[in-house]
Amino acid sequence: TQLLEQSPQFLSIQEGENLTVYCNSSSVFSSLQWYRQEPGEGPVLLVTVVTGGEVKKLKRLTFQFGDARKDSSLHITAAQPGDTGLYLCAGAGGLTGGGNKLTFGTGTQLKVEL
Amino acid sequence: DAGVIQSPRHEVTEMGQEVTLRCKPISGHDYLFWYRQTMMRGLELLIYFNNNVPIDDSGMPEDRFSAKMPNASFSTLKIQPSEPRDSAVYFCASSLLTQGSSEAFFGQGTRLTVV
Numbered sequence: 001t002q003l004l005e006q007s008p009q010f011l012s013i014q015e016g017e018n019l020t021v022y023c024n025s026s027s028v029f030s031s032l033q034w035y036r037q038e039p040g041e042g043p044v045l046l047v048t049v050v051t052g053g054e055v056k057k058l059k060r061l062t063f064q065f066g067d068a069r070k071d072s073s074l075h076i077t078a079a080q081p082g083d084t085g086l087y088l089c090a091g092a093g094g095l096t097g098g099g100n101k102l103t104f105g106t107g108t109q110l111k112v113e114l
Numbered sequence: 115d116a117g118v119i120q121s122p123r124h125e126v127t128e129m130g131q132e133v134t135l136r137c138k139p140i141s142g143h144d145y146l147f148w149y150r151q152t153m154m155r156g157l158e159l160l161i162y163f164n165n166n167v168p169i170d171d172s173g174m175p176e177d178r179f180s181a182k183m184p185n186a187s188f189s190t191l192k193i194q195p196s197e198p199r200d201s202a203v204y205f206c207a208s209s210l211l212t213q214g215s216s217e218a219f220f221g222q223g224t225r226l227t228v229v
């Protein structure tokens with residue numbers, strides 16, 4: 001079974017603070033995606049990283065894929081209340097191939113307060 | 115496109131009853147996924163289809179669960195008989211296989227409560 005562990009599980013911070021969420025696995029994935037989910041909605045894709053060592057920036061969000069393509073991190077600079085939500089990493093492909101099959105991480109619930 | 119459409123949004127049923135969840139994927143997408151989300155277990159993949167053919171149903175918890183995709187624009191997930199532990203939010207998602215990776219588009223989910 002390909003497992004993706006995220007840490008921390010819960011995070012409550014003040015507006016303006018920085019934070020990092022980690023996604024770790026013992027498996028290699030062909031690509032890794034990060035999603036954000038808001039209450040009552042399905043997850044929505046933020047970014048996809050494909051190459052080991054790749055870094056992508058999306059405004060205040062910085063995503064990194066580990067060199068061995070087993071782990072990833074999401075860093076948010078100067079968090080805002082609008083960043084509140086459940087952040088999920090998802091690995092695609094990997095040992096079982098599976099083409100488009102996505103295995104989701106355990107999730108990080110972020111709350112940003114004024 | 116209206117996105118992935120799921121129905122119903124909420125379902126409350128009694129233990130032992132049959133429950134059918136419905137999904138209309140985004141037109142042109144060749145993959146369809148059924149996920150279940152709970153606080154305890156997170157987002158679990160139940161089954162996925164490629165071009166209407168079930169590829170991997172190893173996540174289906176028991177024989178009480180079954181899924182079909184009779185055509186490219188419709189899929190169902192059926193639970194018969196339902197049990198209280200089946201209470202969860204069930205998501206359907208679709209994607210299109212492209213070079214590199216593919217984004218999964220999720221519906222709004224069906225919140226199932228079995229009492």
